[in-house]
Amino acid sequence: MTLSKPLAALxxxxxxxxxxxxxxxxxxxxxxxxxxxxxxxAACHGAAGDGAGAASLGLGMTPPDLTGLRARNDGVFPRxxxxxxxxxxxxxxxxxxxxxxxxxxxxxxxxxxxxxTASDMVALxxxxxxxxx
Numbered sequence: 001m002t003l004s005k006p007l008a009a010l011x012x013x014x015x016x017x018x019x020x021x022x023x024x025x026x027x028x029x030x031x032x033x034x035x036x037x038x039x040x041x042a043a044c045h046g047a048a049g050d051g052a053g054a055a056s057l058g059l060g061m062t063p064p065d066l067t068g069l070r071a072r073n074d075g076v077f078p079r080x081x082x083x084x085x086x087x088x089x090x091x092x093x094x095x096x097x098x099x100x101x102x103x104x105x106x107x108x109x110x111x112x113x114x115x116x117t118a119s120d121m122v123a124l125x126x127x128x129x130x131x132x133x
Contacts, residue, residue, distance in 0.1 A: 033127025049131035059098045070132040077129045
């Protein structure tokens with residue numbers, strides 16, 4: 001079955017438009033992720049993710065450089081690993097490390113009353129992926 005050009009010209013934009021309505025806009029997720037990162041991560045990890053945040057000076061150690069996560073993982077950003085680490089689902093090498101366990105303490109950006117929602121994590125991971133060099 002072949003669609004005529006006029007019919008295809010009507011159907012294809014309609015179908016694609018319906019898909020766009022069902023999917024969240026990538027920029028919304030990145031904007032939300034940037035907000036969460038700025039509120040929860042940047043003080044220690046730095047605005048650029050390089051571990052040079054102002055609060056890092058008082059930690060006694062340099063926070064990890066988040067910009068090289070993809071490079072250290074064969075060119076693939078390790079979303080699942082980062083999510084588990086942030087939520088405290090992985091054992092830390094140093095149990096006394098300053099990194100909060102956000103799965104326990106929650107987030108302070110207040111849009112979700114402290115709990116870490118799935119959309120918060122997706123947005124944060126989306127944003128962190130943009131920090132990769």
